[in-house]
Amino acid sequence: MNQHISLIATQRIRRMKAILSLIVTGLLTLSVTAQTPSLSSYPAAQATVFLDFDGHTVKGTIWNWSGTIQAKPSGLSPSAITEIFHRVAEDYRIFNLNITTDSTVYHAAPYNKRVRIIVTPTYEWYGKAGGAAFVGTFADGDDQPAFVFSGLLGNNVKNVAEAISHETGHTMGLQHQSSYDRGCKMTAEYAAGTGSGQIGWAPIMGVGYYKNLTTWHNGPNAEGCNVLQQDIAVIASKANGFGLRPDDHANSFAEASPLERSGMDFLAEGLINDKDDQDVFRFTLPTAANFRINAIPNSIGTDNEGANLDIQVSLVNQQADTIGGYNPATLLHAGLDSNLNSGTYYLVVDGVGNANHDDYASLGYYAISGSINQVLPIHRFVLTAYAQPGRHQLQWQYDTDEAVRSVEVEYSLDGVHFSALTPLHADSRNFSWQPAASATVFYRIRAITLADERNYYSNIVSLKQRRQDGYTLLSTLVGQSIHLQTADNYQYQLFDEKGRLLQRGRLAAGTHQLPVRQAPKGLLLLRLQNESGSWSEKLIKQ
Structure with a gap:
């Protein structure tokens, strides 16, 4: 290595x-x-x-x-x-x-x-x-x-x-x-x-x-x-002849940027460009409503790969009282889902530190997407997903006080702009399909009620289709064994972080558990090879 x-x-x-x-x-x-x-x-x-x-x-x-x-x-x-x-x-x-x-x-x-x-x-x-x-x-x-x-x-x-x-x-x-x-x-x-x-x-x-x-x-x-x-x-020093980009959104409630809406949905974006920068957005609810957002740091795909910003979003009322701050401890993105009374509110986006580093350089570009709807008659609307060789599997659950007319699977390639994939019967609770590209795909489920055809959305999940459909690594975090599904035959080699060969062998098509109990903790490298090419996967032995 x-x-x-x-x-x-x-x-x-x-x-x-x-x-x-x-x-x-x-x-x-x-x-x-x-x-x-x-x-x-x-x-x-x-x-x-x-x-x-x-x-x-x-x-x-x-x-x-x-x-x-x-x-x-x-x-x-x-x-x-x-x-x-x-x-x-x-x-x-x-x-x-x-x-x-x-x-x-x-x-x-x-x-x-x-x-x-x-x-x-x-x-x-x-x-x-x-x-x-x-x-x-x-x-x-x-x-x-x-x-x-x-x-x-x-x-x-x-x-x-x-x-x-x-x-x-x-x-x-x-x-x-x-x-x-x-x-x-x-x-x-x-x-x-x-x-x-x-x-x-x-x-x-x-x-x-x-x-x-x-x-x-x-x-x-x-x-x-x-x-x-x-x-x-x-x-950013004078020696190099350039500095930081100018701030795009104000830090204060008085100069807050309006949260632009298109119907019931809204989009916003911004740049946290120094440790003291906070971006403040303002929105007003004429009646009680459900407010839901996802704030995503700029990245190149699943698990916020390549991001530099760990996002915290805070919801503040007109009296400057913080209703809540949202920053998942082990994730770089953040979101909130809250039922609010009528009034003016502020959304504050900030770059924060976490268990591994401070907020000195928790900086970068982000995008916000969300919706404002009447208080939900649909509760516990939860979407889960996982990748299989060549396919994405989606499953969802919800509880409702109103009849649902239909549900619809929506997808996005950036986690912000969603398009309809397919409508489904109201009783549907799962969906499977084969993405056309190897890029990361974001999914959400839209439910439409029967009485007044209001729209309600699940959480957003993301999956990445492999460039090759021949194998699926179930997790890059391993304990006693590496769990692997293969659709083809492979030769494999497993190395530790110093490049020492730990094991090698052949894999037939099927499900495999490669024992790594004796492997040292830390980084492992798994190489897979067949006549179609070779691939390397980085694993963490815990």
């Missing part, structure tokens, strides 16, 4: 810049070469980070100690590049900075406000590393690039994205976030973070490969236990 070693060159070039690298061994996955999609995160910004996946000839730079470097194209597919882009863009969302895959945007940016990050499998000129960057080159104006060696990261989209954000941070002046014991002795140059699940956290300038939530951090860097590095302040 990936090991991380700092290479800090003794050369003192200009401002004693250090070469800082993430040393790794490769993880094997499939990749293809294809045209790079043109993507930009914030075109209004002058400052630009160019993610170069197309290959590049590097000459006349500090890197050319052995001559010209012919960096090959990354070999990543358009879908992989798109996911990497969105992950990196969210890491830098709060800054007045454009993340782009378009070379013309890079060339149009000011010389002293741009950097090229070359994503390439070509590493031999440098050595086995996840990436390499000189510290503080972003604003120099001499086009010194940084590198991410995609092949040595196994073309794993999360790992490549983490390395890009990390190396870009170096170009903007950041050192590593490190760990120390109580005696001020360094225990790890790359801080590994803590926790598991959605809120498992690590600093971007540490090692974020194994945690879902990776953010900027205010903590000791590699120079010493007493040298605190405020990542956000360094990136």
Whole structure:
């Protein structure tokens, strides 16, 4: 597995810049070469980070100690590049900075406000590393690039994205976030973070490969236990020539943004761009009603992967009394479902900390969707779902004081905008179908009452269809065994976090329980392979 070693060159070039690298061994996955999609995160910004996946000839730079470097194209597919882009863009969302895959945007940016990050499998000129960057080159104006060696990261989209954000941070002046014991002795140059699940956290300038939530951090860097590095302040400093994006919604009740409604539904979005930022929305109910919302951080799919924001939503009445605050302890999204009397109310969105980190960098983009309906005659409207090979299975339950005319399954690809999938009889309590795409799909159930045809909605759930229908991993958290369903034959290998082979074998089509009782706790890597390709799954042994 990936090991991380700092290479800090003794050369003192200009401002004693250090070469800082993430040393790794490769993880094997499939990749293809294809045209790079043109993507930009914030075109209004002058400052630009160019993610170069197309290959590049590097000459006349500090890197050319052995001559010209012919960096090959990354070999990543358009879908992989798109996911990497969105992950990196969210890491830098709060800054007045454009993340782009378009070379013309890079060339149009000011010389002293741009950097090229070359994503390439070509590493031999440098050595086995996840990436390499000189510290503080972003604003120099001499086009010194940084590198991410995609092949040595196994073309794993999360790992490549983490390395890009990390190396870009170096170009903007950041050192590593490190760990120390109580005696001020360094225990790890790359801080590994803590926790598991959605809120498992690590600093971007540490090692974020194994945690879902990776953010900027205010903590000791590699120079010493007493040298605190405020990542956000360094990136947004005058030295780099850009700061934070402007606030989009006010923090006060007096300047609250109206919650725009379309019929009984509403949508809103915003950006929490510093630790003191709160976005306040206002709405008025002419009569008693049920108020239901879901607040979702920007992410790339199931389990809020790639999100930087842990959301709390609070409901406040006109007298400024807080009715309730909602922040699930182990989840990054939040929601509420409350029956309210007539009157004016405020919805407050905030980025908060959790058991694994504080609120210093719980920041980023979010979207809110919800509905305002009359007080529910339908109670306990609960939707559950699970993925099987090639299919999504939905089940729901509700209690009602009124007759229901029909129910309807609705789906969404972003968790905000829903479309009807199919109408069903009122007695229906389950539904199964095969999604056409491998993207994450969000579901909810709409129930329509017979008397006045009012609409009521269940909770929202999300499922991700695998790129291949050949296997389903029932959970990435394992105890005594790994539970796996396969529709085809596979060869498998199981490694620990140091890359040591724990077991190997063959799997026939069917249901399997691979014993891991003797495996060490922590990260495990399961590789599956057959004639159709190979896949890698990261597991956590508890």
